[in-house]
Amino acid sequence: xxxxxxxxxxxxxxxxxxxxxxxxxxxxxxxxxxxxxxxxxxxxxxxxxxxxxxxxxxxxxxxxxxxxxxxxxxxxxxxxxxxxxxxxxxxxxxxxxxxxxxxxxxxxxxxxxxxxxxxxxxxxxxxxxxxxxxxxxxxxxxxxxxxxxxxxxxxxxxxxxxxxxxxxxxxxxxxxxxxxxxxxxxxxxxxxxxxxxxxxxxxxxxxxxxxxxxxxxxxxxxxxxxxxxxxxxxxxxxxxxxxxxxxxxxxxxxxxxxxxxxxxxxxxxxxxxxxxxxxxxxxxxxxxxxxxxxxxxxxxxxxxxxxxxxxxxxxxxxxxxxxxxxxxxxxxxxxxxxxxxxxxxxxxxxxxxxxxxxxxxxxxxxxxxxxxxxxxxxxxxxxxxxxxxxxxxxxxxxxxxxxxxxxxxxxxxxxxxxxxxxxxxxxxxxxxxxxxxxxxxxxxxx
Amino acid sequence: xxxxxxxxxxxxxxxxxxxxxxxxxxxxxxxxxxxxxxxxxxxxxxxxxxxxxxxxxxxxxxxxxxxxxxxxxxxxxxxxxxxxxxxxxxxxxxxxxxxxxxxxxxxxxxxxxxxxxxxxxxxxxxxxxxxxxxxxxxxxxxxxxxxxxxxxxxxxxxxxxxxxxxxxxxxxxxxxxxxxxxxxxxxxxxxxxxxxxxxxxxxxxxxxxxxxxxxxxxxxxxxxxxxxxxxxxxxxxxxxxxxxxxxxxxxxxxxxxxxxxxxxxxxxxxxxxxxxxxxxxxxxxxxxxxxxxxxxxxxxxxxxxxxxxxxxxxx
Numbered sequence: 001x002x003x004x005x006x007x008x009x010x011x012x013x014x015x016x017x018x019x020x021x022x023x024x025x026x027x028x029x030x031x032x033x034x035x036x037x038x039x040x041x042x043x044x045x046x047x048x049x050x051x052x053x054x055x056x057x058x059x060x061x062x063x064x065x066x067x068x069x070x071x072x073x074x075x076x077x078x079x080x081x082x083x084x085x086x087x088x089x090x091x092x093x094x095x096x097x098x099x100x101x102x103x104x105x106x107x108x109x110x111x112x113x114x115x116x117x118x119x120x121x122x123x124x125x126x127x128x129x130x131x132x133x134x135x136x137x138x139x140x141x142x143x144x145x146x147x148x149x150x151x152x153x154x155x156x157x158x159x160x161x162x163x164x165x166x167x168x169x170x171x172x173x174x175x176x177x178x179x180x181x182x183x184x185x186x187x188x189x190x191x192x193x194x195x196x197x198x199x200x201x202x203x204x205x206x207x208x209x210x211x212x213x214x215x216x217x218x219x220x221x222x223x224x225x226x227x228x229x230x231x232x233x234x235x236x237x238x239x240x241x242x243x244x245x246x247x248x249x250x251x252x253x254x255x256x257x258x259x260x261x262x263x264x265x266x267x268x269x270x271x272x273x274x275x276x277x278x279x280x281x282x283x284x285x286x287x288x289x290x291x292x293x294x295x296x297x298x299x300x301x302x303x304x305x306x307x308x309x310x311x312x313x314x315x316x317x318x319x320x321x322x323x324x325x326x327x328x329x330x331x332x333x334x335x336x337x338x339x340x341x342x343x344x345x346x347x348x349x350x351x352x353x354x355x356x357x358x359x360x361x362x363x364x365x366x367x368x369x370x371x372x373x374x375x376x377x378x379x380x381x382x383x384x385x386x387x388x389x390x391x392x393x394x395x396x397x398x399x400x401x402x403x404x405x406x407x408x409x410x411x412x413x414x415x416x417x418x419x420x421x422x423x424x425x426x427x428x429x430x431x432x433x434x435x436x437x438x439x440x441x442x443x444x445x446x
Numbered sequence: 447x448x449x450x451x452x453x454x455x456x457x458x459x460x461x462x463x464x465x466x467x468x469x470x471x472x473x474x475x476x477x478x479x480x481x482x483x484x485x486x487x488x489x490x491x492x493x494x495x496x497x498x499x500x501x502x503x504x505x506x507x508x509x510x511x512x513x514x515x516x517x518x519x520x521x522x523x524x525x526x527x528x529x530x531x532x533x534x535x536x537x538x539x540x541x542x543x544x545x546x547x548x549x550x551x552x553x554x555x556x557x558x559x560x561x562x563x564x565x566x567x568x569x570x571x572x573x574x575x576x577x578x579x580x581x582x583x584x585x586x587x588x589x590x591x592x593x594x595x596x597x598x599x600x601x602x603x604x605x606x607x608x609x610x611x612x613x614x615x616x617x618x619x620x621x622x623x624x625x626x627x628x629x630x631x632x633x634x635x636x637x638x639x640x641x642x643x644x645x646x647x648x649x650x651x652x653x654x655x656x657x658x659x660x661x662x663x664x665x666x667x668x669x670x671x672x673x674x675x676x677x678x679x680x681x682x683x684x685x686x687x688x689x690x691x692x693x694x695x696x697x698x699x700x701x702x703x704x705x706x707x708x709x710x711x712x713x714x715x716x717x718x719x720x721x722x723x724x725x726x727x728x729x730x731x732x733x734x735x736x737x738x739x740x741x742x743x744x745x746x747x748x749x750x751x752x753x754x755x756x757x758x759x760x761x
Contacts, residue, residue, distance in 0.1 A: 082543075083700035083711040085718040092698045099611040102698055160719070211620055261717035263725070270519045282719050290716060290723035293516050316721045354720065 038331060046331035050075025053332050057108035057321065058085040059157060061352040065345040069336055070361045076224055076332055084230045090402060097122050097326060105327035106337055108321040109154060109341035111145035112209070115225065115399045117155040117322070124323040126152040129334045134342050140393035142357040155341035160280025161387035162213055162303040162314050163380075165287070170199060170275045170299040180244045181261045185276075189254040192275055200256035203274050204249075206416045207260055208408035210279070211242075216314035216395045218242050218306050224432070225396045230444045232398070232433050234426040241306050243423040250416060257416065270294045278303055280316035281384035285353040288374050290442075297372070300380040302387065313390040318357065329336030355384060362388055400440060403434045433436065455733070506590035511535060511733045513728045542712075542727055547734075549701060550708035554687060554735075556619065557704055561626030562682035569629055569678050573636025574667055578644060589612040591637075594630035600691050607695045622697035622704070626686050639674035676749040680742065687739055705735045 066078035096103045131152040142156035172197040179185040189201035220238025224231045268274035321337045411429040415422040437444035512532040521527035652662045690706040715721035
């Protein structure tokens with residue numbers, strides 16, 4: 001059922017993206033480079049005048065931020081539309097942009113999807129509004145994701161530096177050491193599964209975001225983007241590190257074939273049959289609401305390294321707030337985005353459990369020494385902040401990453417269910433992505 | 447109307463025919479008569495399996511609605527866990543996100559009343575006209591209607607979206623109501639039903655008595671069509687109540703969501719970074735969502751049952 005819906009949604013998304021592309025080609029030829037700078041006084045005047053800002057964002061902490069913003073600027077009404085998320089959010093956004101109707105003034109856009117919208121001129125360049133001066137506020141990974149040269153297409157809302165979460169109860173029970181490198185991880189996976197065949201070190205049925213994060217950590221840079229010139233190449237040393245190690249886990253059936261974010265996944269995280277989860281630092285909030293029964297059993301640890309002592313890290317997930325080109329009330333919309341992602345809103349969101357992308361919060365002693373009840377009082381933010389500082393900032397996603405991710409299961413996914421080798425499967429993914437990119441009018445090569 | 451419909455096995459009519467001739471087939475008569483048809487073990491087992499297959503998800507739904515988020519993960523799906531949270535779940539479902547569930551419920555009612563009600567009305571008018579009047583192109587209309595029954599609504603959804611988008615109607619309730627007004631199956635049903643249920647002689651009598659076409663329709667035909675109307679109304683109500691795909695692509699504003707979309711939105715929160723996992727509310731909401739449909743069926747079944755059997759016996 002979920003897969004069918006997924007395919008259906010994929011079809012719709014694709015259709016909308018095509019429509020979006022068509023609009024961008026045939027549409028306005030205004031040159032955004034001679035956009036007039038918007039001064040702080042203009043924004044203040046707009047705030048005094050008031051109006052409504054329509055925001056499409058699912059991030060739950062924005063609710064309080066919007067309430068505080070309205071309190072501070074009583075003439076402004078923030079209309080937060082929060083019921084859509086993930087694929088459906090982008091489908092709705094692309095449809096609205098294609099139909100040129102009902103486009104929100106502010107939209108939450110994940111980092112991997114940003115360039116898709118910015119490239120089709122779907123998003124407003126925020127540099128003239130003063131966003132270009134905010135660079136120093138953010139950690140390099142998220143800033144790199146929202147900016148392109150001197151253009152800024154959104155303000156980073158959160159970030160997802162990678163960490164490994166592990167079920168301490170399970171590791172203690174079988175007296176297995178918590179792995180610090182991926183080689184130790186494979187070793188631990190073997191021991192765990194031998195001790196109890198129901199226990200797997202991780203679930204992995206093929207997940208595009210996870211794979212790209214591991215490649216990122218391993219130093220692989222498969223995607224190179226220069227305007228509409230793109231190259232995709234999974235044939236480098238980093239990718240080899242990843243495929244060699246992960247192939248062992250797949251061959252020996254040491255990863256549980258459960259898809260992430262399903263009921264089974266939540267169940268597995270709760271009952272100890274999935275022993276670790278390597279993912280972004282935003283995960284604690286999801287643990288609290290989705291896996292309440294395992295409270296106290298889990299801990300955070302640094303992501304395993306490819307070579308012992310290596311501190312390189314990567315990002316997974318994270319999103320920005322952006323201003324769609326067709327939105328209205330640009331000054332007000334920008335004022336809200338700046339308040340939420342660079343101003344007072346950041347602290348509100350951190351207090352409610354969001355993981356920030358701002359240096360000030362990441363270095364704040366109160367933030368670092370926060371004790372997580374879920375992790376039995378562990379000061380997990382120290383691990384996450386350390387990871388955030390070690391993220392290499394030269395990673396880029398494809399301008400059609402959303403599509404590439406959607407075909408991941410049909411290509412790389414085969415390595416998990418058949419005898420296809422992971423390295424060959426990556427090659428298939430590469431070829432399919434290149435083919436699609438060229439069809440979309442990009443110049444894509446290996 | 448008072449007699450409930452008895453289940454008859456395929457060979458029952460022959461039995462009845464045999465019996466009416468008065469032949470003294472005592473053994474056969476004692477064992478099974480038209481009132482007590484022959485039993486088939488195979489059919490009973492098959493029916494039993496289908497019953498289990500249909501009822502199990504419902505039982506699961508009812509049981510799961512009594513559990514907390516914690517209980518859902520920790521207990522078997524087919525039995526209660528130690529925490530009985532049904533009332534709390536219902537309370538939370540109605541109050542979560544500022545009580546938007548109530549709004550979705552009202553939206554669904556609106557779409558059903560206008561969409562399904564309108565579809566039924568159009569089906570009656572069209573079916574009556576096609577059954578009782580001759581006009582050029584009738585066969586073509588027949589072909590179109592039969593063809594339209596075969597086209598799944600899903601296939602039309604995207605073209606419909608593009609059309610409505612051009613008209614500037616997307617993201618308004620009209621985008622859900624207007625396409626719901628068309629029910630080829632309902633039209634076909636009413637057509638067949640009107641052919642059987644309204645004797646042409648009766649219409650001629652009304653005309654001779656001086657009634658105009660409008661009066662003939664409302665005072666003579668409508669009452670005769672009542673069972674068929676209820677049937678079509680039930681079908682279109684269920685179709686509109688359960689409609690998911692059309693609102694999904696038409697609506698962006700959650701304030702106009704029907705229940706199907708709203709519950710799906712809650713469900714997908716569990717698949718989102720930073721999302722609130724409320725599976726227990728999704729399950730309780732689903733249970734609450736099917737209750738009005740069950741109520742509609744129970745209240746209307748005696749009407750539509752008599753409708754289904756109309757024309758099956760020659761008096």
